[in-house]
Amino acid sequence: MDSDKITTITDTLAAVPVAELTRSTAARRVAELASESELVVSCFEHRVRLPLPERWCPDDRPDLGEPPGWEAGVLPEAKYQSFCHDRRVASFHPGHRAKWMTHELCHGLVGFAWRPDASILFHALAARLAEVLPVALWYFFDEIDLLRCPRHVGSGALFDLLCPACEALAGTAHPRRPEGDAFREEGLAFVRREIARTKESITSGTPLPSRFTTLDLMSDGLAYAAAHGERLRSREMGELVERFCGAGTGHHESLESLMARIEELTAYVVDGARATALRGGRWRWIAQDLGWRFLQIRADSEGEIVTVLDGLIDVLAGSPGEDAVTRAIVGYEALAEDWEVPLPDDALAVGYPLPRGYGRSVQQLGDGVASACPVAFGLLGDDAGETVAAFTLEDRLERRPVGRRFADFLERHAPTSPVTMVARYEAAVTHAASRDAAELTLGFDAADITMVRLASGVELVVAPPGALDDEVEDATGAQLVAVVRDTDGAVGVHALSDAAATVLARLELGPASTTELELPPEELLVLIDAALIAPLRWGL
Ligand SMILES: [Zn+2]
Ligand SMILES: [Zn+2]
Ligand SMILES: [Zn+2]
Ligand SMILES: [Zn+2]
Numbered sequence: 001m002d003s004d005k006i007t008t009i010t011d012t013l014a015a016v017p018v019a020e021l022t023r024s025t026a027a028r029r030v031a032e033l034a035s036e037s038e039l040v041v042s043c044f045e046h047r048v049r050l051p052l053p054e055r056w057c058p059d060d061r062p063d064l065g066e067p068p069g070w071e072a073g074v075l076p077e078a079k080y081q082s083f084c085h086d087r088r089v090a091s092f093h094p095g096h097r098a099k100w101m102t103h104e105l106c107h108g109l110v111g112f113a114w115r116p117d118a119s120i121l122f123h124a125l126a127a128r129l130a131e132v133l134p135v136a137l138w139y140f141f142d143e144i145d146l147l148r149c150p151r152h153v154g155s156g157a158l159f160d161l162l163c164p165a166c167e168a169l170a171g172t173a174h175p176r177r178p179e180g181d182a183f184r185e186e187g188l189a190f191v192r193r194e195i196a197r198t199k200e201s202i203t204s205g206t207p208l209p210s211r212f213t214t215l216d217l218m219s220d221g222l223a224y225a226a227a228h229g230e231r232l233r234s235r236e237m238g239e240l241v242e243r244f245c246g247a248g249t250g251h252h253e254s255l256e257s258l259m260a261r262i263e264e265l266t267a268y269v270v271d272g273a274r275a276t277a278l279r280g281g282r283w284r285w286i287a288q289d290l291g292w293r294f295l296q297i298r299a300d301s302e303g304e305i306v307t308v309l310d311g312l313i314d315v316l317a318g319s320p321g322e323d324a325v326t327r328a329i330v331g332y333e334a335l336a337e338d339w340e341v342p343l344p345d346d347a348l349a350v351g352y353p354l355p356r357g358y359g360r361s362v363q364q365l366g367d368g369v370a371s372a373c374p375v376a377f378g379l380l381g382d383d384a385g386e387t388v389a390a391f392t393l394e395d396r397l398e399r400r401p402v403g404r405r406f407a408d409f410l411e412r413h414a415p416t417s418p419v420t421m422v423a424r425y426e427a428a429v430t431h432a433a434s435r436d437a438a439e440l441t442l443g444f445d446a447a448d449i450t451m452v453r454l455a456s457g458v459e460l461v462v463a464p465p466g467a468l469d470d471e472v473e474d475a476t477g478a479q480l481v482a483v484v485r486d487t488d489g490a491v492g493v494h495a496l497s498d499a500a501a502t503v504l505a506r507l508e509l510g511p512a513s514t515t516e517l518e519l520p521p522e523e524l525l526v527l528i529d530a531a532l533i534a535p536l537r538w539g540l
Contacts, residue, residue, distance in 0.1 A: 013031060013034060013035055013039070013041060013105075015041060015043075015092075015352075015396065015397045016041055016092065016101060016397055017098075017397065017398070017399075019098070019170065020098040020101040020102070021101065021102075023098060023102075023142070023146060023170040024102075024141075024142045024143070024144060024145050024146040024170075025144065025145055026102070026137055026141035026142050026144060026269045026270070027101075027102040027137075027142055027146075029268060029269050029272065030102050030105050030106050030109065030137065030269060031102070031105060033109055033265075033268065033275060033277055034090070034105040034108060034109060036277035037088075037108070037109060037277040037278035037280075038278075038280075038281045038282040038285065039088055039089075039090055039105060039108040039109075039278075039285065040088060040089045040090070040282060040285045040286060040289065040352055041089070041090045041091075041092050041101075041104075041105075041352065041397065042089045042090070042091055042092065042289075042350060042351030042352050043092050043094070043351045043352070043360070043395075043397055044075065044077070044091050044092060044093040044094070044351065045075050045093075045094055045364065045365060045368060045402060046349065046351045046352075046359070046360035046361055046364070046365065046392070046395070047091075047349055047350055047351030047361070048346045048347075048349035048361045048364055049067035049078070050293060050296055050297065050342060050346070050347065051066055051067070051300075052066075052231075052296075053296060053299040053300045054300070055230060055234075055299070056230040056231040056234060056299070057230070058226055058227060058229065058230065069367065070367050070368050070370075070371035070372075071371065072371060072372070072430055073368060073371050073372030073373075073401050073402050073403045073427075073430045073431055074095055074401065075095075075364075075368060075402075077093070084228065084231075085107060085111075085112035085126075085127065085130040086112045086114065086237075086240065086241075086251075086292075087285070087288055087289050087292060088108045088249070088250055088278065088280070088285040088288065088289075089108070089285060089289050089350075089351075089352075090104035090105045090107065090108050091104055091351070092104070092351075092397045094397075094398060094399055094400060094401060094402065094405070095399075095401060096399070097162055097167060097399065098167060098170060098399060099138055099142060099157070102134075102137055102138075102142060103134040103135075103137060103138050104134075106133055106134040106137055106265070106269075107130065107134050108250065108278075109250075109265055109275075109278065110130060110132075110133055110134070110250075110258070110261060110262060110265060111130075111249075111250030111251060111252055111258065111261060111278075112126060112130055112250065112251060112252065112258070113126035113129065113130075113251075113252040113253070113254060113255050113257065113258040114126065114232065114237070114241055114251060114252075114253075115253055115254070116238050116241075118232075118233075120225050120229060121201075121205075121207065121225075122255065123224075123225040123228070123229065123232050124207060124218075124221040124222045124224065124225035125198055125201060125202065125207070125221060125255055126221075126255060126258065127220070127221040127224035127225060127228075128194070128198065128217045128218050128220065128221030129194075129195075129198060129221075129255065129258050129259060129262060130258070131217050131220060131221070132190075132191055132194045132195070132217065132262055133191065133262050133265055133266055133269070135190075135215065135217065136187045136190050136191050136266070137187075137269065138157055139156065139157045139187070139190070139212070140156075140157075140183045140184070140186050140187025140190060141183070141184070141187045141269055141270055142157075143156045143157055143180075143183045144180040144181075144183045144184050144187075145180050146170055147166075147169040147170055148163075148166050148169065148170075149163060149165035149166045149168075149169055151163070151165070152165075152166055154179050156183065164433075167399070184270060187270070188266070188270065190212055191262065191263075191266050193210050194210055194217060195259050195262065195263070197209070197210040197218070198255065198259065199259075201218070202255065207221075207222060234299065236292075236295040236296065236298070236299050239295060239313070240288070240291065240292055240295060243291070243313065243317040244284070244287065244288040244291050244292075244316075244317055244320075245288070246279075246280070247279070248276070248278060248279035248280070249278055249279060249280045249284070249288075250278050264276075280320075283320050283321045283322055283324075283325060284320040286320075286325055286350075286352075286354070287316040287317070287320035287321075287324060287325055287328075288316075288320070289350055290316060290325065290328060290348070290350065290354075291313050291316045291317060293347060293348075293350070294309050294312055294313050294316070294328075294332070294347075295309075295313065297309060297341055297342060297347060298310070298313075301341065304339065305335065305339050305341060308331070308335045308339075309335070311331065312328045312331045312332060312335075315327050315328045315331065316328050322355065325354065325355060326355040326356065329344075329348060329354065329355055329356050329358060330356070332344055332347060332348065333356075344358065345358070345361065345362070345363060346361065346363070349361035349364065360392050360393075360395070361392075362385075362388055362389045362392045365388060365391065365392045365395065365402065366384065366385070366388040366392075368402040368403075369388055369391070369402060369403070369406045371402075372401065372402050372403030372406065372426065372427060372430045372431065373403050373406060373407070373422070373423045373426040373427055373430065374426070375422050375426055376406075376407075376410075376419050376420075376422040376423035376426055379418070379419045379422060380419060390409075390413075391405075391406055391409045394409060395409070401427070401430075401431040403423070403426060403427030403430045403431050404427045404431055406423060406427065407420065407423040407424040407426075407427040410423050410424075411424070418464065421462055421464045421478060422464045422467075424461060424462065425461050425462065425463050425464055425467055428459050428461040428483045429483055429491050429493065432457070432459065432483050432484060432485040432491040433456075433457035433458075433459065433484065433485060434457050434484075434485045434487070435455065435456060435457045435484055435485065435486060435487060435531070436455070436456035436457060436534075437487070439455060439456055439531075439534050440487065440531065442538050443531070444528050444535060445538065446538050446539040446540065447535035447537070447538050447539070448535055448536065448537050448538070448539065449514055449535055450513055450514060450515075451511050451512070451513050451514070451535070451536045452507065452511065452512065452514055452517075452533045452534065452535055452536070453507055453510070453511040453512075453533065453534055453535075453536060454504060454507040454508055454532070454533060454534075455484070455531055455532055455533055455534040456534065457484045457485060458482050458483070458484045458504075458532055459482070459483050459484065460480055460481070460482055460483075460501075460504055460505060460508055461480070461481060461483055462478050462479070462480055462481075463478060463479055463480075463481045463493070464478055465477055465478055467493075479495070479496070479501070480496055480501040480504075480505065481493050481494060481495055481496060482494040482496060482504060482530075482532050484532070492530075494530055494532060497523060497526075499519060499520065499523050500519070500523055500526065500527060500532075503517050503519050503523075503527070504527070504532065504533075507533065511536055
């Protein structure tokens with residue numbers, strides 16, 4: 001990619017880590033067209049999900065209405081309601097891997113098919129089509145020249161497994177690899193098959209699936225139609241399309257038009273063929289996003305509130321620009337003063353900066369910090385609100401959980417504060433990495449122990465005084481401990497002798513020879529027993 005293209009990308013997708021936009025040729029192409037289309041990226045943890053109007057919930061699924069809250073520093077997604085295909089906002093979830101960015105931006109470029117009188121089968125096929133290229137990117141096109149670690153090179157997308165080594169490598173450089181052609185051909189075949197089966201579904205009048213391993217986009221499409229059915233057939237959805245989605249903005253009247261868009265973008269992503277950017281621009285996508293939130297609030301309101309919201313929606317739809325967005329925000333502030341509607345801090349928390357300081361939810365991020373680092377949050381006392389507000393302002397799009405980001409923030413501003421030490425420790429425990437199954441199974445059986453390394457998932461952190469009450473005799477001072485999540489999900493915190501702490505701190509930098517480490521044999525056995533170290537190779 002030439003350097004002025006990079007500038008273009010960072011201009012509009014400024015907040016996204018550049019490596020995620022350039023990790024493969026396919027990812028780079030998606031990013032360039034997304035940048036030209038001025039797509040908006042929203043941080044999932046900064047964005048407040050408004051409760052779903054009751055009549056949009058499927059009858060047997062009242063649980064879909066209220067979005068789930070934080071659990072141990074993770075804000076879960078509601079499977080089918082948290083994402084929709086109908087807005088040009090790509091979601092960035094700090095707990096997801098980098099591959100999602102391309103998938104999300106691609107959704108924005110592909111768009112959606114919707115018609116006011118459409119049947120459920122239409123909506124299901126539309127949802128299926130919307131996923132075709134984002135999924136093909138994930139499993140095939142992104143893999144053509146993506147770098148992978150020695151363990152995973154050549155095997156393609158990792159499905160449910162998250163490999164830190166692969167994540168670190170991606171985005172460094174991407175030379176052509178021989179197996180790339182296979183991913184290209186398989187991906188093209190996948191797209192062709194999905195489109196052919198969709199056409200057959202239309203002519204036969206029945207949903208016809210097509211499988212790739214455990215994936216079945218037809219059944220996903222049906223599930224989407226089931227969860228979103230009421231919303232897709234609502235009056236509000238009609239207004240969204242009519243008022244905010246003009247020509248070239250990603251809305252397709254027919255499935256055929258959506259299929260043509262998928263074919264156009266596939267040729268672009270794979271071969272660099274020409275593809276058109278979306279027309280509208282950043283402020284139209286923002287007006288659309290905000291307009292939808294107002295429509296959603298209106299669906300649960302009556303009387304005067306409906307009239308005022310209608311006026312604000314008119315402002316947003318009239319001439320979507322920064323000025324209209326600002327006026328709509330001011331109007332909503334006034335509405336919330338007089339009437340019982342979601343607070344502006346929630347309604348306007350879209351996950352990216354808005355005029356008048358809105359956009360990111362301090363409350364929601366504070367709940368996340370309290371869930372990940374409860375003791376540190378408690379220690380902040382009266383300062384908690386101010387500290388979290390400052391953290392929210394500085395918080396970036398980072399694939400790093402909230403507790404760790406908060407501890408980083410404290411370290412930047414108050415490196416010597418005891419609260420920082422507590423937060424760092426709590427974040428390590430809350431977000432502890434898992435052990436490696438292969439390493440656990442092999443243990444030190446037939447191991448070559450001339451060289452050892454820190455076992456996978458093990459993290460060293462300073463435990464604040466008292467944190468280990470029951471586990472160590474001398475809990476008077478802070479001390480280095482090893483933290484790791486065991487296979488049963490429980491987090492083990494291992495107290496370390498001075499000698500063991502020195503050795504593990506050395507291994508944090510990389511493998512070392514056991515003789516060089518000068519650890520007494522009985523201490524070595526303790527580390528082996530606790531599986532805190534691992535060999536580099538095993539014999540037969
Ligand atoms: Zn999405
Ligand atoms: Zn998707
Ligand atoms: Zn890997
Ligand atoms: Zn700062």
